[in-house]
Amino acid sequence: MNQLIQSLVDALSAGATLGLAALAIGLVFGVIRLANFAQGEIITASGYSIIFTWQLGWYVAIPIAILIGVILSLLMELGVFSRMRTATPATLLVASFGLSFLLQRVYELLFSNNVQTAPVAPELAQSVDVGGIRIQLLSVATIVIAGVLLFALIQFLNKSIWGLQLQAAAADFRTARLVGIPASRVIGLSFALSGILAAAVAFVSTVQTGAVGPTFGVPIVILALIGAVIGGIDKIYGALAGGFLVGFATSMLASWLPSDMSNFRDAYVFLLVIIVLIIRPSGLLVSGGTVRT
């Protein structure tokens, strides 16, 4: 029973992390039809920033990580994707792959191929005893961070006129422009929000590992992309839910698969993904059977 609760808390935490990463991808995809693989490199940049600045105090390191996430995200939009407005989603995806590999090489040049390490919030790596059950503080912190961010984001999306513009653009970009919603504003907003979410994911992941290398964000973004697709990448909350499910399933499989099968954990996750996509090709949370074009 104790092990079940511990693994449930861990799975909720893993789901929350991937949910945030997938939400970042969904926000951008909803507006410009870009599944941004280079989102991983934004996570990496924020991760490096946390490693290098943590000694200055969390109140310095976290705002800097957010700033770097937002700036890099906006630079990607201004420097690359804004110049490809008429490109197809497939072309945009390939461009984001290229950008991802380019930035990984840049990180290698700047920080070497070795991981950079620092004890980031070591107190969160401790476990606490709750009614006889050992729970890692980081898992609880991750769930709280994700909850607070999601609450703030939902309030922003549903209450502010900027958030409504973003939702409108994600639902129907052409009509949004015909109504008078400025395209550049909502696109910039979606990239900025994805940068903030990348910083949050980077924080949780650096606390977990204490080390960041040039490909730090790649495994996160691969699973987040898969999650976003199975949830319904063109629906903001679909991407979030899909990311959560993949993170949750991955963590639960890691806890419950027999040890001689744990090496095949990802194979089981991908098998589940394939089954979901065969049954619901547009995603779990999207009604209808076709993807919007």
Place this chain on the structure above:
Amino acid sequence: MPSGDLGLVVRGLSVAYAGVPAVRGVDLDVPAGHAIGLIGPNGAGKSSTLLAIMGAIPHQGTVKVNGEDVDGLAPEKVVRRGISLVPEGRHVFAGLSVKDNLRLGGVGRRSQDGSADTLDYVLGLFPILAEFRDRQAGLLSGGQQQQLAIGRALMADPDILMLDEPSLGLSPTAVDTVFDALATIRSAGKAVLVVEQRAEFTVAFCERTYVLHDGTITLTLKPEDATNVDVLTKAYFG
């Protein structure tokens, strides 16, 4: 601004899709306070004409709104020059509430002054929107969604309101509601350009109706032509 400049003036408007012409050198005049119709068979280029005027698709020719050239402007900037489009199929933001759809319509205003008055005007024109203001737009009936789409366009306080097939898929009662509202909007001094399939109805409603055939304006009809079956038949079948 001279009063003669008010309204919409289109000259030599052409649109092509992958090199295939859809609209060929269309000239249109929509003076302030007038209702102008644009009819024609499917594929005549009616919707392309409206989208080109809004800057939503590539085109050639000139488009002037209240005397100002809007060629080359993005749709969101064209809206701020005083012209709004109610698109075919309504395209309300289905996941958002009626109230939020109307708020979004106000984003395209030239000035935020008077937006509360415009909202009062819209809710007076379409009382059902006040009743259902917190309801999700996707849950409204087709007629109610059309009222919302028109209300959303009016929130930008346009001088010229363009509507693409506003009666499409609506019940006769809902069509009456929509056209009663258009008459009120016209009487308030706004220009209306309405694209419709229902030729007789449109010709009777508008001061002037252009007939578009294969991307070219082939006829201009007056309200008295509405009951002339020969003229209407010629309008559609050439």
